[in-house]
Amino acid sequence: MTTDNPLNEGLVHEDDLPLAWTEVEALPSEQRLAAINVTNEALIRACEGLEESHRPSEESPELAHELARVEAKLNLVLELLGDWLRVQGGQPESRRVRFNAQGLEWWADQGPDPGGLVRVELHVCPSFPRAMTLFGRVVAREEGADGVRTVLAF
Secondary structure, eight states: OOTTOGGGSSOOEEEEEEEEEEEESSOOOHHHHHHHHHHHHHHHHHHHHHHOOOOOOSSOHHHHHHHHHHHHHHHHHHHHHHHHHHHHHTOOOEEEEEEOSSEEEEEESOOOOTTOEEEEEEOOOTTSOOOEEEEEEEEEEEEETTEEEEEEEO
16 A cells, blocks of 8 residues: 555545546536535435434333334335435446545546546445545555555545
8 A cells, every 4th residue: 555545544434335436637616626515414414314213212102113113114215215216327336445534445447547536426325325426636546356446535
């Protein structure tokens, strides 16, 4: 790994997630990047809300049971809707990824060249098939037995 790897510090999340990337000529304006970041934050909050579960109340077991039943039904509807949207939207292939607040690393059959600017669509919430949009500069690209490893700094 390179010494300037943005994933060397801080908490890193590792998973297999749908990811698509495209090279871009330039980064969006600061205003546009700020709007994209707001949308990304809203997506993370929505995903967090979908994964939260209701905690039963000790005051009214009947009400707690009824709420659990309704929550289970809503979860099923959301799961079915998410599956349908994934089929309709052509979600990208899942890839092994690692990311934190400073950067992103992924493995694929091919990757962009170091120094290039990249737009990444990363699907972080399996129950909500909407992608986060991330921009950054490629700081490393290595070919290996697992494919091409690309490291992006935001």
